[in-house]
Amino acid sequence: MKSIKTAENKCQFLYECGEFFYSKNVIKSEYFFNEALQLSKGKNNTMEGKALLKLGFIEKNRGNLSTSLRYFNKAKDIFKSTNDSVRFASIHFDMGYVYRYKNQKEKELQFYKKGLEFIKEKDEELMGKGYLHLGRYYTRLKKLDSSIYYYDKALEVFKKNNQDDRIYNVYNNVSNTYYRQGKYKKVIDIRTLVLNYAKKENSKLLITVNYHNLAAAYSELGSYNLALKYLDSAIVVAKENNFKIRLSKSYNSLAKLNYMLKNYKKSYKYLEKHKIYSDSIFQSQLSNTIEEVELQNKFKIETKNLQIINQKQAFDKKIYLIIISALLLLGIPMIVLLYRNSINKNKIIEGNLEKEKIKKEVLLEKFKRSEIEVKNLVADNSMRLEFLKQLLTQLKEQRKTYNSVEVKNYIKDLSFKIQQQITTESKLTLLKKKIDSVNDGFDNMLLTVYKELTKTEREVCALLRLNLSVKEIASIRNSSSDAIKVTRYRIRKKMNIPKNQNLEVFIQNLGV
Known part of the structure; x- marks a missing residue:
């Protein structure tokens, strides 16, 4: 690395290291792509776009779909600005694939069609990629004739160009069509062929996908022991590479399979693991959604401020032009009148600016409340x-x-x-719905009237207002009954509630 003299060559070296580790060690691959990205920012647009694209793939495989789309969108803008028509078309297919996992079918199809429209037969390999995505899309819609049509077109392109990796990718997806047709033995033949190729190429994602799908086929044929074996293998590979989407799917399949085998305890255990990974994916997307909303609101506020400044500057210029014209045409008496008028108008503008400032503060406050509500959502x-x-x-x-x-x-x-x-x-x-309807404005009232109450004490007040028992509140807050009793005592003391007064009745009678 030290012997590499130019920044451009260093970027290229880091990027190639990332590609080398891409299917072998995701963490190392991510490190090198990030280094290439930082070094190329503002200096090498092409390299910056390529690094963003690869980081988008890594986040997609981890199940961080919103983060993946953010990387892809940045890369897309760079490819468009540099007139890189091939990569610009290609990334539409990749973004459509992410929308597939977000279960947004209309957007998925829209991006696939845009990609094919932009490429316009300039690149045969890329055309094949687009056909492959459309084949997958129609397979999931159970339009099997359409899916086979696009798979055949993709195979024709890839065989013509001797692209083994793409050919096996098509086989991999053709097996999905056979699965939906109930031809499970054909599925096993094709999946075994693709699995051997994936192992040869050390493609971790392809390996875990085929283990999982072989298990599904064997399960349909009643070979449950083989199905369990392949699911265990799929989980081992997915864990090594932190493929959260694949882990969620495989644990869900294990839960269903053990349920069929009447292994209820194991089924329950695997269902809980499926829940952990599916909730993790949900929380990741939720966190990224909050960040996107935050950025959008920040942009809106900055845009509004800029508009206000521009309006004031434009108005000042008009005033100056009016004053100069008045000097030339009407003389000093008219200037005096205009000056007074200018002062009044400036006061109006200042008043408007103050109103806009208040609006901005209200917008920020609304966003903070929205952020709290979003973060409190549960799957x-x-x-x-x-x-x-x-x-x-x-x-x-x-x-x-x-x-x-x-x-x-x-x-x-x-x-x-x-x-x-x-x-x-x-x-x-049910509790979430009750809190939304019953406690609207209650917390703000507590903040105003009983300022000494802590956040925890206010939350317990909200639950007491729903007439929940100490045991129920302890369960909801993942705490002990003794801890809740201590909190009740502190609330009673801070609110100065008489000993003969029922705490729940007192809180329920509080006006909001």
């Missing part, structure tokens, strides 16, 4: 509740079939724990 758990209810019903039915008292007691104990989980999660789902 919808209706599917998980339904699964737990089905599992509980199945356990109750299974308990009747066993004669062993020990087995019956074990199933009874497990059923009780699952019932507790259902009750808690149902209550948490």
Whole structure:
């Protein structure tokens, strides 16, 4: 590295290192692409765009979809400004692929079609890439004739150019069509072929995808032990490379498979792991969405300030022109009148500026409240509740079939724990709606009237206002009953509530 003299050559070296580690070690690859990006900013637009593109792929594979789109959008703008028509067209396919995982079908198709429109047969390989994406799109819509049509067009392009990696990629997707047609043996033949190629090329993502899909095919054929084996392999590879989307999918499949095999305890364990990774992906997207909203609001505020300054400058210029014209045409008496008029108008402008300043402050305050609301959103758990209810019903039915008292007691104990989980999660789902409707403005009132209350004490007040018990509040806040009792005592003391007065009734009677 020290022997490389020019910054341009250093950027190229760092970028090539990132590409070398891309399918071998994601963390090292990300490090080199980031170094190339920092070194090329403002100096080498082409390299900056390429590094942003690669970082977008890494974030996409991790499940950080909003971050991935942010990288892709920056790269797209650079490719457009440098008239790099091939990369500009190509990145539309990549962005469409991200919208696929965000389940935004209209945007996905829109970007695929734009990519094909921009390329206009200038690059055969890229045309093949676009056909491949459209094949996948129509497979998921179950329009299998359309998907096969685009897969054949993609294969024709890739075979013509002897692109083995692309050919196997098409095979990989053709197997999805066979899967939907119920031709599971064909799926296994093709997936095995692609898996061997992926291992040869050491393509970690392709390896874990094919392990997962081989498991799905074997499961459909009733070969459950083989399915479990391939799912375990998929998880090992996904963990090594922090592929959160793949981990979420594989743990979900393991939960369903163990449920079919009546391994309810394992099924529940894997469902919880699936929840951890799916919630992690959701939180990542939520965090990135908040950051995007923050940037948008900051931009709006800065734009508004700039408009106000420009308006004032434009008005001042008009005033000066009027004064000069008046001097030439009407003389000093008219100038005096105009001067007074100018002072009055300046006062009006100052008043308007003050109003705009207040509006800006209100906008900032609204955004802060919106940010708090967004950060407090939780993932919808209706599917998980339904699964737990089905599992509980199945356990109750299974308990009747066993004669062993020990087995019956074990199933009874497990059923009780699952019932507790259902009750808690149902209550948490309803709690969010209650807090939104009941506690609107309540926290602001507490801040104004009882300034000594801490944030924790105000939150407990809000839950007491919903008439929840100490045990329920402790469960919701992941705390002990003793801790909640201590908090209640502090609230009573700070609010000066008499000992003979019920705390819940006092709080519920507070006006907002």
